[in-house]
Amino acid sequence: YDEELKKLALKTIEKYRTQMNNLSLNAALETIWQFIRRTNKYIDQTEPWILGRDSSQKERLSTILYNLAESIRLSTILIYPFMPVKTKEIWEQLGLKGDLEKIRLDEDASWGKLKPGVLVKPGKIIFPRIDNKKKEQEGAKEDKANIISYDEFKKIDLRVGKIVSAEEVSGTDKLLKLKISLGAET
Known part of the structure; x- marks a missing residue:
């Protein structure tokens, strides 16, 4: 060998x-x-x-x-x-x-x-082992937290829009002010 x-x-x-x-x-x-x-x-x-x-x-x-x-x-x-x-x-x-x-x-x-x-x-340990079972359990917990019921989903007002402009908000690092066109409304 x-x-x-x-x-x-x-x-x-x-x-x-x-x-x-x-x-x-x-x-x-x-x-x-x-x-x-x-x-x-x-x-x-x-x-x-x-x-x-x-x-x-x-x-x-x-x-x-x-x-x-x-x-x-x-x-x-x-x-x-x-x-x-x-x-x-x-x-x-x-x-x-x-x-x-x-x-x-x-x-x-x-x-x-x-x-x-x-x-x-x-x-x-430079490359610790990944515990797949633990990772799956954590993923399942995250999935449950992100799931809403159908009744809750029906209450949501979803619309398709177009971003017209994006401006930085003064005094912040990661915040943008978006102007969105929803067709007839802006």
């Missing part, structure tokens, strides 16, 4: 470079996400949490953790143009030195640039 991950990393960098040069930003992002998904699969395949319990597997565990840290480093470099704030947080937690803004794709985005023994710093 190690060689497969390394080869994909190199392929990802080249494909990303071409896509960015062609301003194919969506394609470049999809290329990054494919690499990240493969990195997640690498975690599942290598099971570092199991190797961590076996002292005879320390060297193998070190290799896996290095490969994961290197994959995260490369992903961070590639995602930086799209998510500069979050990638800086990742960079710092990886314990990497230097400004992410000064990283050059041609010089720094290649496999093996991460020095062994780097100390990963503990920190806050």
Whole structure:
């Protein structure tokens, strides 16, 4: 799995470079996400949490953790143009030195640039999980609050109009005075 991950990393960098040069930003992002998904699969395949319990597997565990840290480093470099704030947080937690803004794709985005023994710093969760059930419940509550009955709807006087003019109201930042034509009325 190690060689497969390394080869994909190199392929990802080249494909990303071409896509960015062609301003194919969506394609470049999809290329990054494919690499990240493969990195997640690498975690599942290598099971570092199991190797961590076996002292005879320390060297193998070190290799896996290095490969994961290197994959995260490369992903961070590639995602930086799209998510500069979050990638800086990742960079710092990886314990990497230097400004992410000064990283050059041609010089720094290649496999093996991460020095062994780097100390990963503990920190806050950068991308917290989204609880879909909780999100659905909140959405349902909002929907109920925004629903009116048919009888209430019948009482509303709805008309189609045309905005004739809009002027700022002095002393306010977000208020506009609208002049609306309803046909015969203004």
